[in-house]
Amino acid sequence: MKLKKIGIIIITMSILMAISLFFGCQNKENTQSNPELLLGFSQIGSESAWRIGNTNDIEEQAANYGISLMFENANQKQENQIAAIRRFIAYKVDVIAFSPIVEEGWDNVLLEAKNAGIPVILVDRDISSKEEGLTACLIGADFYKEGVMAGEYLIRKADALGLDDVNIVEITGTDNSTPMRQRQAGFADAIAQDERMHILESIDGDFLKSRGAECMKTLLDRYGDKIDVVYSHNDEMTLGALPEIEAAGFVPGQDMIIISIDGGQDAIDVLKSGKINCVVECTPKLGKEVMETAIRLNNGEEVEKLIHPEEQIFSDEQDLSNIAPRGY
Ligand code: AHR
Numbered sequence: 001m002k003l004k005k006i007g008i009i010i011i012t013m014s015i016l017m018a019i020s021l022f023f024g025c026q027n028k029e030n031t032q033s034n035p036e037l038l039l040g041f042s043q044i045g046s047e048s049a050w051r052i053g054n055t056n057d058i059e060e061q062a063a064n065y066g067i068s069l070m071f072e073n074a075n076q077k078q079e080n081q082i083a084a085i086r087r088f089i090a091y092k093v094d095v096i097a098f099s100p101i102v103e104e105g106w107d108n109v110l111l112e113a114k115n116a117g118i119p120v121i122l123v124d125r126d127i128s129s130k131e132e133g134l135t136a137c138l139i140g141a142d143f144y145k146e147g148v149m150a151g152e153y154l155i156r157k158a159d160a161l162g163l164d165d166v167n168i169v170e171i172t173g174t175d176n177s178t179p180m181r182q183r184q185a186g187f188a189d190a191i192a193q194d195e196r197m198h199i200l201e202s203i204d205g206d207f208l209k210s211r212g213a214e215c216m217k218t219l220l221d222r223y224g225d226k227i228d229v230v231y232s233h234n235d236e237m238t239l240g241a242l243p244e245i246e247a248a249g250f251v252p253g254q255d256m257i258i259i260s261i262d263g264g265q266d267a268i269d270v271l272k273s274g275k276i277n278c279v280v281e282c283t284p285k286l287g288k289e290v291m292e293t294a295i296r297l298n299n300g301e302e303v304e305k306l307i308h309p310e311e312q313i314f315s316d317e318q319d320l321s322n323i324a325p326r327g328y
Helices: 002-029 049-064 078-090 107-115 143-161 178-191 209-226 235-247 265-273 287-298
Strands: 038-043 068-073 095-098 120-123 137-139 166-172 197-204 229-232 257-262 278-281 313-315
Touching: 038 049, 038 078, 038 287, 049 068, 049 235, 049 287, 068 078, 078 095, 078 107, 095 287, 107 120, 120 287, 137 287, 143 166, 143 178, 143 197, 143 229, 143 257, 143 278, 143 313, 166 178, 166 209, 166 235, 178 197, 197 209, 209 229, 209 235, 229 235, 235 257, 235 265, 257 265, 265 278, 265 313
Parallel strands: 038 068, 038 095, 095 120, 120 137, 166 197, 166 229, 229 257, 257 278
Antiparallel strands: 278 313
């Protein structure tokens, strides 16, 4: 009986030791954990699978790093973001992070944050300001490079198909936002020296699926079978445009070359089906960098001014059978 009791005690202790070793190892992953840190995060909205994936990642990584998160969703309105940042200041958060919906119009509120001594991290998108030192850093994709990758793909595709003239329509993201400006500029620069390329029209689709459909309908009414290429600044607008192209009697991916940006699961599935030709990746998984940077800023350390994640391109030039689940 006594021996049985001792056996049970030894087994229980072993299990407890294994559990504490397991969690000990897990904690080592986040050696910078800082449960004292309060981070205010103002998100743009929920306009796309990308944005929802980005929100989920921010929330998961805040929990992973033991950071308290004050999260505010601005529902696509700059004034809501400005109000949220003012609430963060009033609440005396340690660090503010936000994804600015557009580039201009932030000076006043960011000066208020600066005067309150609260460091600000730009996430995903940039601001445009003449003021120095309003923000500590930017963590987000290289949108210009994404546009260049899209343009370079198109040149390769036109070569492969032996096209002499290439008429492009562009459905852009939110006017005056960083991804809209940079994706447009990168693409335009990449095709500038190729005399076959003509942009028929660029039209604002606001990164929304419904607007993507409306814009495509307008473009089809205006240009019909003149359209060779649809360059869309995000997956959501692309997925809105495709049914319109089919309804007008064209086969997307064959009658028209379809180029998208983001790389969410839905667009990758359509790419595999052949209705999209190319998807340039833009990863929403910025949470880890945001949390690590917030911890450093809170400790008064220097941080990198600009962090771009690694990104890739998926297209009909490749074997698409082994793409790992995208997670957004
Ligand atoms: O700023 C990133 C862009 O915003 C993504 O491409 C788009 O899907 C999102 O809404």
